[in-house]
Amino acid sequence: MTMGGDGGSLIPIAMGHAPAPNTLLRQAYDMSRVLAVTSEIYPLIKTGGLADVTGALPLALNAAGVETITLVPGYPAVLQGLKNPGEVWHFPDMFGGHAYVIRGTAASLDLLVLDAPHLFNRPGNPYNGPDGREWHDNGIRFAALGAAGAAIGNGLIPGLSFDIVHAHDWQSAMAPVYLNYHHGPRPGTVLTIHNLAFQGRFAASLFPRLGLPGSAFGFDGLEYHHDVSFLKGGLCFADRLTTVSPTYAREITTEEYGMGLDGLMRYRAASLTGIVNGIDDAVWNPATDELIPHKFSRGRIGQRAGNKTALQRRLGLVESQSALVIGVVSRLTSQKGLDMLLENLPGLIADGVQLALLGSGERELEFSFIEAAARNPGAIGCVMGYNEQLAHLIQAGSDALLVPSRFEPCGLTQLCALRYGSIPVVSRVGGLADTVIDANEAALTAGVATGIQFSPATPEALEDGLRRLLILWRNQPVWQRMQRNAMNADVSWRNPAAHYATLYNSILAERS
Numbered sequence: 001m002t003m004g005g006d007g008g009s010l011i012p013i014a015m016g017h018a019p020a021p022n023t024l025l026r027q028a029y030d031m032s033r034v035l036a037v038t039s040e041i042y043p044l045i046k047t048g049g050l051a052d053v054t055g056a057l058p059l060a061l062n063a064a065g066v067e068t069i070t071l072v073p074g075y076p077a078v079l080q081g082l083k084n085p086g087e088v089w090h091f092p093d094m095f096g097g098h099a100y101v102i103r104g105t106a107a108s109l110d111l112l113v114l115d116a117p118h119l120f121n122r123p124g125n126p127y128n129g130p131d132g133r134e135w136h137d138n139g140i141r142f143a144a145l146g147a148a149g150a151a152i153g154n155g156l157i158p159g160l161s162f163d164i165v166h167a168h169d170w171q172s173a174m175a176p177v178y179l180n181y182h183h184g185p186r187p188g189t190v191l192t193i194h195n196l197a198f199q200g201r202f203a204a205s206l207f208p209r210l211g212l213p214g215s216a217f218g219f220d221g222l223e224y225h226h227d228v229s230f231l232k233g234g235l236c237f238a239d240r241l242t243t244v245s246p247t248y249a250r251e252i253t254t255e256e257y258g259m260g261l262d263g264l265m266r267y268r269a270a271s272l273t274g275i276v277n278g279i280d281d282a283v284w285n286p287a288t289d290e291l292i293p294h295k296f297s298r299g300r301i302g303q304r305a306g307n308k309t310a311l312q313r314r315l316g317l318v319e320s321q322s323a324l325v326i327g328v329v330s331r332l333t334s335q336k337g338l339d340m341l342l343e344n345l346p347g348l349i350a351d352g353v354q355l356a357l358l359g360s361g362e363r364e365l366e367f368s369f370i371e372a373a374a375r376n377p378g379a380i381g382c383v384m385g386y387n388e389q390l391a392h393l394i395q396a397g398s399d400a401l402l403v404p405s406r407f408e409p410c411g412l413t414q415l416c417a418l419r420y421g422s423i424p425v426v427s428r429v430g431g432l433a434d435t436v437i438d439a440n441e442a443a444l445t446a447g448v449a450t451g452i453q454f455s456p457a458t459p460e461a462l463e464d465g466l467r468r469l470l471i472l473w474r475n476q477p478v479w480q481r482m483q484r485n486a487m488n489a490d491v492s493w494r495n496p497a498a499h500y501a502t503l504y505n506s507i508l509a510e511r512s
């Protein structure tokens with residue numbers, strides 16, 4: 001491993017050089033700029049909501065006058081999807097192999113792709129091989145992403161200077177760590193926590209390979225129960241921390257939701273902000289959505305009925321407008337609480353309710369839902385796997401969308417549901433609590449309800465929430481009012497992007 005060519009740098013990669021000028025996409029910039037660093041980005045590579053956020057936020061920031069360029073690993077899907085590619089840097093030794101930085105675009109995103117074939121040219125998803133097991137060298141792979149983010153964020157590439165490096169989750173949390181140990185001027189750093197449950201924890205034997213001073217492996221650094229934790233490092237060293245809803249920002253300072261890091265979250269509470277996510281309202285627009293058979297809008301809500309029929313047909317459900325169809329689009333893991341739905345299925349079926357579920361995840365949960373569908377043909381329809389088209393059809397054709405999470409940093413499917421006029425039924429945690437207005441007496445009287453919240457996240461409270469849902473369904477004037485409210489909710493990125501812009505500015509003001 002080679003130390004950086006720039007004397008003060010502790011970034012453990014050979015800094016290399018730009019290619020001959022004719023291949024360098026030089027541009028003259030004078031406005032302030034953000035380098036986002038992420039391990040996934042929609043529409044190129046996605047395993048969850050992180051990709052939706054990193055794919056949409058830069059566009060909203062650009063619209064708000066904050067230029068954002070995103071660094072993402074060069075997995076095969078990313079390199080294949082990249083338009084107008086041009087090499088802008090060559091690292092001769094990045095943790096044991098050559099790496100190139102390719103600048104290009106995809107779906108209006110301005111991208112820098114870290115093309116390190118020895119680390120990222122692999123089949124499977126970003127973290128696991130085709131056998132579903134994590135790659136053995138994920139520590140090195142995402143240390144490389146962080147190191148490249150730190151170097152590029154610090155102005156490595158001619159013509160590309162940055163004021164802020166914005167890292168997302170543990171996979172890019174090493175960027176603020178490396179920048180913290182860089183001597184001399186550096187950009188401001190932000191780390192966004194999308195899910196505190198994923199911490200990037202590796203054996204202590206990784207530490208010497210990271211090229212950091214010994215002091216970085218301490219209680220106030222990367223060390224976590226004798227292991228290395230990338231997330232903890234980022235949480236210690238980023239100038240500012242954000243998470244994806246105000247309620248989750250409070251929750252993670254408590255033992256119940258802090259995943260072992262609540263002490264650190266309390267310590268850094270003054271630097272922690274909760275900014276609720278938006279959704280890309282061009283991708284999720286029922287009036288123009290190419291993935292649904294019947295387009296609709298607030299004014300033409302009657303058109304939804306055709307989508308309900310299409311959904312029922314697609315999932316083998318009895319075609320009936322009067323049956324309440326509850327949709328689910330989710331990873332099937334304990335976070336998402338769908339085991340609690342299993343317990344409630346007999347009651348729902350008895351009430352004539354239908355379930356349309358799209359999910360993938362833990363084998364046992366998948367199996368339980370498939371079995372329930374086999375036992376209740378016409379009432380329960382399940383598809384296991386990842387299917388973008390069906391996700392849109394469920395949002396457009398279901399009457400209600402269930403998100404019974406045990407914890408939920410933000411949650412995006414309830415936002416899509418609001419926009420598509422499917423009434424969200426959510427547990428009162430994290431971003432679910434912040435984005436759905438419960439149909440309690442006060443909200444119904446004021447005519448502002450958009451959905452149902454239940455609490456605590458238990459099968460009994462869920463049952464109660466579902467009972468309330470059914471009562472509302474049977475009162476169609478009230479239901480339709482809720483649908484209109486839901487579709488009126490602002491779930492766009494406009495406000496959140498303005499919050500991020502203010503946050504960036506406050507960091508710059510502090511540092512100037």
Ligand code: ADP
Nearest residue numbers: 048049330331359385386387388391411412413
């Ligand atoms: P998380 O990131 O925790 O899984 P979010 O609600 O933030 O939860 O984001 C999930 C994203 O993934 C949403 O865009 C949702 O539509 C999508 N999604 C989840 N499961 C599936 C699936 N099986 N098929 C298609 N899209 C899915």
Ligand code: GLC
Nearest residue numbers: 049050194408409410411412
């Ligand atoms: C994580 C969280 C989810 C959030 C998403 C995007 O995957 O589990 O709640 O919406 O990140 O921030």
